[in-house]
Amino acid sequence: MLYLHDVWVNWFEGEENGYNVCYYHEWRKDDKIELLDQVPLLYITEGLYNYIENDMHDLPKPLLDMIYKRAYLRKGQERTGLDYACVVTDGNDIIAFDTIGYRIPIRKSRLIPRQEQLVYDMIEKVKPQNFDFDADSYEKEYHMLSMSPDLVFGLTRRERQLKQLLMMGLDQLRTTNNIEELRYWLTEWDPKKYPFIRFMDEEKVWQALYDGVKVGWSRAHEDLCAKLIKGQPFLEKMWEIEHSYEQGVPKQKSKNQ
Numbered sequence: 148m149l150y151l152h153d154v155w156v157n158w159f160e161g162e163e164n165g166y167n168v169c170y171y172h173e174w175r176k177d178d179k180i181e182l183l184d185q186v187p188l189l190y191i192t193e194g195l196y197n198y199i200e201n202d203m204h205d206l207p208k209p210l211l212d213m214i215y216k217r218a219y220l221r222k223g224q225e226r227t228g229l230d231y232a233c234v235v236t237d238g239n240d241i242i243a244f245d246t247i248g249y250r251i252p253i254r255k256s257r258l259i260p261r262q263e264q265l266v267y268d269m270i271e272k273v274k275p276q277n278f279d280f281d282a283d284s285y286e287k288e289y290h291m292l293s294m295s296p297d298l299v300f301g302l303t304r305r306e307r308q309l310k311q312l313l314m315m316g317l318d319q320l321r322t323t324n325n326i327e328e329l330r331y332w333l334t335e336w337d338p339k340k341y342p343f344i345r346f347m348d349e350e351k352v353w354q355a356l357y358d359g360v361k362v363g364w365s366r367a368h369e370d371l372c373a374k375l376i377k378g379q380p381f382l383e384k385m386w387e388i389e390h391s392y393e394q395g396v397p398k399q400k401s402k403n404q
Contacts, residue, residue, distance in 0.1 A: 148213070149188040149269055151234055156181050156243050156256035165200035166296050166307065168242060168255045173304040175392070184221035186243065187214045188234045190270040194282025196237035201287055205250045206231070207278040218245075234258070234266065237275065241266050291318055291357075298361055306364045308389045309372055312382055316375035317357065324349055332356060336371055 157178045159168045174180075189210070191199075199206065211231050218232035231246040241263050244252035258266070289295040291314050299307050320328060329352040330344050336359055344352060360368060376382035 148217070149190075149273070150217075151186050151188050151262065151265065151269075152184065154183040154186050154234065154243065154262055155259055156183055158245065158254040158256050160254045161203070162255055163201065163203045164293060164296070165240075165242065165255075166299055167311075168200070168257060169304050170257045171259050175304075182221045183229075183232065183243070184219040184226055186218040186232055186234050188236070188266060188269060189214070190273045190275045191235050191237060192275045192277040192280070192282065193237045193239070194285070195277050195280040196235060196240065196242075197287070198280065198282070198285055199235055199244060199252055200240070200242050200255070203251045203253070206246070206252065207280050210278040211246075211250060213278075236266050236270060238267075238270065291321075294361075302364050305389050305392045309369060309386070310364055312376060312385055312389070313360065313368060313372040315382060316372065316379075317360070319379075320375070321353060321357075324353075326352065329353055329356065332371075332375065333359075335374065336360060336367070 157169070157174050157180050162168050191210075195207070195210075198204070210233075214231055214233045216228050216230060218229040220227045220229055220232075229245055230248045231250075232244065234241065234243045236242075241258055243256045243258060245254040247253045257263075292311075294310070294314065299310060302310065320332060326349050329349060330347070333344055333352050333356045334341050336356060340355065347355070360371065373386065376386055
């Protein structure tokens with residue numbers, strides 16, 4: 148088995164979509180970086196890699212058996228064993244995961260560029276494994292709260308997080324499905340539609356609003372998000388955190404980088 152040593156990880160917990168597991172250039176100075184003293188490296192098939200990177204389902208038992216208690220976390224002078232942690236690659240991309248004792252990849256991280264290159268060098272003469280994973284039976288499902296990658300392509304970390312907030316606000320709006328509220332928010336988003344909105348039913352108003360905001364990110368998206376989540380403490384707190392970051396965020400510094 149292949150192993151990596153002294154691997155810096157920036158865990159993103161509970162993220163099923165790989166686009167929310169930020170690459171090194173989007174790491175923030177206040178992210179909590181950890182050091183894996185040792186971690187297994189597996190070269191796997193593209194289908195299995197996509198399953199791990201973009202979902203949170205049970206991992207194949209043969210894979211879990213192979214990596215069981217083979218990874219170690221270092222904090223100062225302490226070395227702590229991890230039940231199921233690993234770095235996987237399909238030869239095109241790389242992600243680390245830690246199940247924190249479960250059977251699903253709860254925490255995920257990218258690697259720093261120097262260690263990414265090391266991974267590619269190490270697998271040059273290795274064949275990918277699929278660990279009995281049936282790629283044909285798996286199909287990723289996207290929805291409003293788990294957006295398709297094409298809806299966040301090209302967005303910064305801050306913009307992706309704010310767009311997620313906007314979708315959470317829209318989801319609540321859709322659940323309530325109050326025609327007057329829907330008309331109000333569509334008017335906020337697209338005032339030019341005002342003469343026609345009052346003749347539209349709930350479904351048409353909702354579809355016009357969602358279709359209007361789902362693509363891209365702009366100042367108009369940001370303004371709508373701020374207004375939509377007003378009065379909801381949890382979402383407002385998330386907004387404040389993300390809004391405090393500028394477009395260019397300093398990266399995590401480390402002597403090992």
